[in-house]
Amino acid sequence: MKKSSLSILIISLFIFGFIFPQDLEYVGTHKCQTCHKSNKKGAQYKVWAESKHAKAFDALLSDKAIAIGKEKKLALPPSESPECLECHTVGYGEGGYEVKEASFWNPAPEDKSAVKAMERMEGLKNVGCEMCHGAGNDYKKKKIMEGIYAGELKAEDFGLVKKTPEETCLKCHNKRSPSFKAFNYDERVKEIAHPFPEGM
Numbered sequence: 001m002k003k004s005s006l007s008i009l010i011i012s013l014f015i016f017g018f019i020f021p022q023d024l025e026y027v028g029t030h031k032c033q034t035c036h037k038s039n040k041k042g043a044q045y046k047v048w049a050e051s052k053h054a055k056a057f058d059a060l061l062s063d064k065a066i067a068i069g070k071e072k073k074l075a076l077p078p079s080e081s082p083e084c085l086e087c088h089t090v091g092y093g094e095g096g097y098e099v100k101e102a103s104f105w106n107p108a109p110e111d112k113s114a115v116k117a118m119e120r121m122e123g124l125k126n127v128g129c130e131m132c133h134g135a136g137n138d139y140k141k142k143k144i145m146e147g148i149y150a151g152e153l154k155a156e157d158f159g160l161v162k163k164t165p166e167e168t169c170l171k172c173h174n175k176r177s178p179s180f181k182a183f184n185y186d187e188r189v190k191e192i193a194h195p196f197p198e199g200m
């Protein structure tokens, strides 16, 4: 190989590695539910399920959403429009939620992998845990979660964001939202609080 093509190869590997630092994969909120639902540990899943973030996808099916869609002259219904899905699902356009045809949502029960794919996609509707805590495939194992909690492992090495920073919220809570309401991080973060109980 010529020296110049070798350096081009090295440079492109570097750029590629920079853009895709790890194999991040969104696993879906149902995966977090398994371990984060007990009252003893703060029932993060239940708190989330009762919040508006858990209904963000349904909001795209509402009359209000359809009216917004008409006004914006969207070619597709809001629940299929990239212009809306970006802020009402997990990881749209980034390996997360995708628009699928009807047959995808109704797999044959014996087709286990199709059922799994459908459940994952269902788990990526709405503003799920991973939108704020990072894609879960690397950190969702019990040993890793416990290691991070114990301070033996670094959250960032496994893609876990412990305390979602303001700039993550502002990716969605901004004037591009057709129904934007002013956003104050310190106040709004209290409205979605789901802490571990004291002394856990």
Ligand code: HEC
Binding pocket: 027, 028, 031, 032, 033, 034, 035, 036, 041, 129, 130, 133, 135, 136, 137, 139, 140, 141, 142, 145, 146, 148, 149, 150, 161, 162
């Ligand atoms: C196999 C069980 C399991 C799964 C699945 C799981 N977690 Fe955890 N998670 C834990 C345990 C155990 C802890 C440590 C605290 C405790 O004992 O409950 C923890 C801690 C955390 C913490 C706090 C970390 C810290 O150090 O403050 C966050 C945030 C978290 N999990 C988010 C998630 C999210 C988001 C998902 C889904 C992508 C998820 N977890 C999936 C078991 C799990």
Ligand code: HEC
Binding pocket: 052, 053, 055, 056, 057, 059, 086, 087, 088, 089, 127, 131, 132, 164, 165, 166, 168, 169, 170, 171, 172, 173, 181, 185, 188, 189, 190, 191, 192
């Ligand atoms: C992926 C986009 C997205 C991100 C990221 C996001 N939100 Fe939201 N948030 C929404 C959407 C969409 C709704 C409205 C859902 C509905 O009404 O059905 C919402 C609603 C809320 C509400 C309820 C508002 C009300 O009027 O009752 C609060 C509070 C909130 N978000 C706080 C936060 C905070 C704090 C963060 C960051 C830690 C955050 N959000 C990150 C999309 C997002």
Ligand code: HEC
Binding pocket: 059, 060, 062, 064, 065, 066, 068, 069, 072, 078, 081, 083, 084, 085, 086, 087, 088, 171, 172, 173, 174, 176, 177, 178, 179, 180, 181, 182
């Ligand atoms: C930049 C992110 C973003 C985009 C893009 C976005 N939304 Fe939202 N949407 C939000 C947030 C955040 C909220 C919560 C209210 C707010 O903006 O503070 C919300 C709330 C809503 C609500 C509930 C409003 C209410 O008052 O009950 C509807 C309906 C809605 N959006 C429809 C849509 C439709 C339809 C589209 C596509 C044309 C869309 N959104 C695009 C972020 C977004």
Ligand code: HEC
Binding pocket: 029, 032, 033, 036, 044, 045, 046, 048, 049, 053, 127, 128, 129, 130, 131, 132, 133, 162, 163, 164, 165, 189, 192, 194, 195, 196, 197
């Ligand atoms: C809209 C963003 C958002 C969503 C969605 C979200 N979280 Fe969080 N989560 C946060 C923020 C912000 C904190 C840190 C709060 C603080 O320290 O003030 C947090 C903290 C936590 C903690 C640590 C609690 C503690 O006391 O240390 C756990 C565990 C957790 N989240 C799990 C989950 C799970 C599981 C889901 C989904 C069922 C979820 N979160 C959904 C933003 C979010």
